[in-house]
Amino acid sequence: MRPEELLRPAPQGLYCPPGDFYIDPVRPVARALITHGHADHARAGHGAVLATRHTLEIMAIRYGADFTKSRQVAEFGRAVSMNGVTVTFHPAGHVLGSAQIAVEKDGTRIVASGDYKRLADPTAETFEPVACDVFITEATFALPVFRHPSxxxxxxxxxxxxxxxxxxxxxxxxxxxxxxxxxxxxxxxxxxxxxxxxxxxxxxxxxxxxxxxxxxxxxxxxxxxxxxxxxxxxxxxxxxxxxxxxxxxxxxxxxxxxxxxxxxxxxxxxxxxxxxxxxIISDHCDWDELTATIRDTGAPEIWVTHGREEALVRWCELNQLRARPLHLVGYEDEVE
Amino acid sequence: MRAFADLLERLVLTPSRNRKVELLAHYFRDRPDPDRGLGLAAITRDLDLPSVKPGLIRQLASEVTDEVLFALSYDYVGDLAETVALIWPSQADDGEAEITLEQVVETLANASRSQAPAALRRLLDTLGPSERYALIKLASGGLRIGVSARLAKQALADFGGKPVAEIEELWHGLKPPYRELFAWLEGRAQKPVSAAAAPFRPVMLSNALEERDTALITPDDYVAEWKWDGIRVQAVAEAGVRRIYSRTGDDISAAFPDVLEAMVFEGAIDGELLVGAPGDPESGTGTFSDLQQRLNRKSVSARELAKYPAFIRAYDLLVDDGEDLRALPLMDRRARLEAFVSGRDLARLDLSQLLEFESFEDLVALRADPPHAVIEGLMLKRRDAPYVPGRPKGPWFKWKRDPHTVDAVLMYAQRGHGKRSGYYSDFTFGVWRGADGASELVPVGKAYFGFTDAELKSLDKFVRDNTIERFGPVRSVRAEAGHGLVLEIAFEGLNRSSRHKSGVAMRFPRISRIRWDKPPGEADRLETLEALL
Incomplete structure (x- = not known):
């Protein structure tokens, strides 16, 4: 399956046509997979939400217990099937409960990493690199001037x-x-x-x-x-x-x-x-961590979203990786 | 280097003058010689590293990063030194390399022009990001951190518990890293003997005349002079060295070669630096705006010299051919000054006239109607007073003309700092421009004092209730002909300014009244201000 058939940008967010679900939709949808509890990724009013237990509980604290009609807990590392698409959550290290979401069908795997960080942090689960064909990365601090100190x-x-x-x-x-x-x-x-x-x-x-x-x-x-x-x-x-x-x-x-x-x-x-x-204390990766993570996933193709897409795409080109900006709207890179 | 880098960062981000002084004093306290002295010299711009040229920084950066990534980064960061400091591919952290400021300065000072790139590259490789920023700022000679030499001297004074005048007096005889100065400030050594030729003498300043002082002012005890609106200077020519100092002891000679050349005397004169032709105050004196064309320059072009010739209007004589006159009564110094000036052919110098008066009412009339626009009021000086540095109470009074006022409309407000945190306390205001029906407000200045605490509260409330947009700590407020807030702004003068959209810049603007009663549509127009230029 071509990656573009498995996940593609839509006005509501990143959409999976065969699985009929959205990842971090910015408007209410029937079925949403949520990477983490920050307000620009996790919104109230969806029909059904699949997210980690912490993310679901954080959403309930922020939006009230009735933030969605139905909900399902995603365990880290345990595959869930949605209309024939296999979905697996993996720790993203961004905040408590934050996850990358691996979406797989017919041998093609895309990892939507949401927001993530690599530095050790006792208040969040540790990021795990996941091998994939396409890695979707955020680009909040994707300029070589961003290098976070300890x-x-x-x-x-x-x-x-x-x-x-x-x-x-x-x-x-x-x-x-x-x-x-x-x-x-x-x-x-x-x-x-x-x-x-x-x-x-x-x-x-x-x-x-x-x-x-x-x-x-x-x-x-x-x-x-x-x-x-x-x-x-x-x-x-x-x-x-x-x-x-x-x-x-x-x-x-x-x-x-x-x-x-x-x-x-x-x-x-x-x-x-x-x-x-x-x-300078960030919940995101700095430039060196972003580029190291791209290498760690081994993905031959990189999709870049929210932030300074242009610079990361340029880096990928310099390093012989296929890359393109995703141009998703609605994510606030200011809020950090 | 870490400590210096930290200091720069804190100074850049600290808005309060007193806090800056405190940060500097801590630095002098905590750092050993010679680092603290070198840091001081960098801030007062007394550190000269000629082998590093501005283009070098850019060139080094282009060697180590991809051009496109550098351009994207520079575009985002907006400052070349900062971009290079952050992007430099070194994994070093601040404080990791124990390189002192002394080692850095030595390395750069000893490098020839051809060695400088390699020396700078090695330093950039070893230092952490904040240190790299400090290094680049230091090496390229433009700190631009909002700290004047005056502020640094105040910090030295606070650090050593000495009057700032003593430090100003010594300053020009001292060289980095100022070991003997610090030794004296720490009580470990005698006060250094000023070695400078043509040194600065700390100036005598006046107090504003208040109602209760007026009874003191009689012709028997006081003389009166015009207070000219230039800048107060001290012109010193001794032992073949000529210097012009600002009233805080900064050497501004380089900007005034015309005046310097004409200082064919041996002594120290206190006076007002003005633009125009000396000798004929009625017609020959230029405005402060003209003078500004000559200020804050490292060099001056022939065209500017011709268009804005400068001269000194002498008020006082401090030293006459090696003889220190400062302990003499004013009238004795005045007689010496008159003789000093009349006995010489001083092309760029004239004498401030004493004004005749018999009663205080005469002074009131003089002040109300001075003969020239460049007069900003009266100076009243006690006949028997010696020349004392600082601002003693009583011997000298200044009595300024009433300030100009204008009714302006509040446009933006910025959040305050320190004790004003949580209040919108810095106000940008504008006046109307353009034809009736198509008028728009154009900002003409910013004021952050002149109001009481109670008024601040009501201004803050107005800002919160009338906010249109927010940009970080700044809010724009409703400012329409029928809705908004009029502020009566008092100011001392107006300069032309190409940096401001309105083309004018106010001197010492402050809020003199809040006109809750006045509709913004009736506020003043830009033409009213332009008429004052």
């Missing part, structure tokens, strides 16, 4: 700043699913054992990670009732970046704004966001 070194920058400015509350911008828990875990692993204060919107997912066996230490709500304004000096407060534009910030003394994201590698991005302390 996350521990970034956390060390935060801890050093806390020593330098013990009177300032250190506000760290993190997205609620994945980044928040990873940053907390990194702080713990690097010796920060004080309570960490969190914005209300992070609580449900932090509780969920705890329940899944990922110890986050003592977390306290960052409310005025918890601490007097002055007492936040020298403390770490985590919140979604959007909260930093809101009156919520006023409760902290002379706050120092940090942001944990792969975008923080680019100075213009740091300045645009008004970030004083950039922390």
């Amino acid at each position: 996350p521990s070194a970034e956390i060390a920058k935060l801890l050093a700043s806390l020593r330098d400015f013990p009177d300032r509350a250190h506000l760290v911008g993190v997205y609620a699913l994945g980044k928040a828990q990873r940053v907390i875990r990194l702080l713990r692993d690097n010796g920060w054992d004080r309570p960490i204060y969190i914005h209300g919107s992070l609580k449900a997912l932090c509780d969920y990670y705890e329940g899944a066996g990922i110890a986050l230490g003592e977390l306290r709500p960052a409310t005025v009732e918890t601490l007097l304004k002055g007492a936040y000096g020298g403390e770490i407060v985590l919140g979604p970046p959007s909260a930093f534009n809101s009156p919520w910030v006023r409760r902290f003394p002379d706050p120092l704004i940090a942001f944990a994201s792969g975008w923080m590698q680019i100075r213009q991005r740091m300045k645009q966001r008004g970030v004083e302390l950039p922390l």
Whole structure:
């Protein structure tokens, strides 16, 4: 079977005609396979959803228990047949429960990797390369300028700043699913054992990670009732970046704004966001990891989606691999 | 190198002046000699590495990356040094190679032009990404990190607990890496003796005249002069060396060869640098906008010299042929200044006139109607006061003219930092341009002070309630003839500016009143501002 007959871009998302399902559809469809719980990949209102247990539970937390009419748990490594198409989920290492989806029929296998990362991360299952004929890769950080430093070194920058400015509350911008828990875990692993204060919107997912066996230490709500304004000096407060534009910030003394994201590698991005302390901590692969992963899969053909497709396609050409951009719409590479 | 790279990154991202001073002071505290001194020299642009040419960086990058990938990356990043630093194919992390700033500077300083590419390539291979960025910025001589030499000197003063004036005075006699300066600041050695010929003398500054001071101002105790709207300078010619310093001690001689050439005297004069013809204040003095054509230049063309000739209007004489006059009363210095100027043929120099007055009311009248547009108010100086560095309270007052005001419409607001986090506190405002019926607002400036905390709250609320679009920390707000917010903006003057869409740039704009009552359609038009040019 030609790969284009097995999976092709459609307005709703990536569509499998023989299996009659979509992967990460951006609009409601009858049958959806979801790679992970981030809002641009996992949307409410589908007829049926196949996803890992964690992804289904995360969707229920975000959208309510009735986010889909019916649901089915996909176990990692266990094949599921859908109208004669074999579907297998494999860990993607992006956030808890995130998966690559291998789609196979008549000897042709395509792996749709969703978002993925290769760095070790105790808050997500470890990525497994899957041999395939076509590898569909994201391209969020697909430029050779994106080369993420070790996350521990970034956390060390935060801890050093806390020593330098013990009177300032250190506000760290993190997205609620994945980044928040990873940053907390990194702080713990690097010796920060004080309570960490969190914005209300992070609580449900932090509780969920705890329940899944990922110890986050003592977390306290960052409310005025918890601490007097002055007492936040020298403390770490985590919140979604959007909260930093809101009156919520006023409760902290002379706050120092940090942001944990792969975008923080680019100075213009740091300045645009008004970030004083950039922390390059990403849930995606950097350039070297993307290109290494493409080699690891052994795929002779690469389809590139959401991000800087052009550069990765160019790299594939330079390395004698067939490649083309997929031009799927609706995925936000800004949210990282 | 790690520490210097970290410092640069923090300085770039820290908006607050005080925080920048603090970061620099920490760096001086934590780094050993000579690294801290070399870092300081890089920031004050006193480090010269002539073997590295700008084209070299680009050339090295093209040797190691695919052209298309480099172009895509540069396009995305927007800064050449940063692109090269990030893309450089080295696996080294910051801090991994224990290369000191001293080693880096030495390597580049000792490399000939032909050796420079290989030396730079080796360094790029060994350093981590932030360090590579710092290296490229350092090697190409353009740090552009928003830190002035003045700020660095303030940090030195804070670090050593000394008045900044003492550091300014010493500065031009010192060379990187400033070991003797740091030794003195740390209390390990005596204050260095200034070795510079024609050194800078820290300047005396004035306080704004307040209501309660007015009773002090009598003709018996005070003299009055016009306050000219140029830049305050110190012109020093001693032992064959001539220099023109800004009031913060920066050497700006290179931009004013015409004035320098005419400094045929032995001494130090305090005065106002202006553009035009000396001797005839009524007609010969150019505007600040004209003067700006000559400022902040490393060299000056013959055309500019002819079109905008510069001169100094002398206020004071600090040194007369080797004799330090600063301890003398003002009127004694004034007599020496008059004799000094009249005894010489000084082509690019004239004398600031003393103004006659008998009562304070005379001063009120003078200030209300000065004879020339380049006068920004009055200076009132105590007759018996010595010349004291800094801003002593009492001997000198400035009494500026009322500022210009304009009614402008709020267009954009940007989120503040530090204590203003969570508030929209930086306001961009515009005035109307174009024919009736087809008028549009064009931004003319940005203000972030002039309002109370209570007013900030109401401005913030207005921004939130009237947001149209968001761009990161910036919001655009509704600004239509029938709906929006008018701000009365006070400002000190207006310059032509090709960098602004409106063609004008305000000096010291601030919000003087919030006009909740005024419909935006009745705000001022650009022609009103252009008339002031």
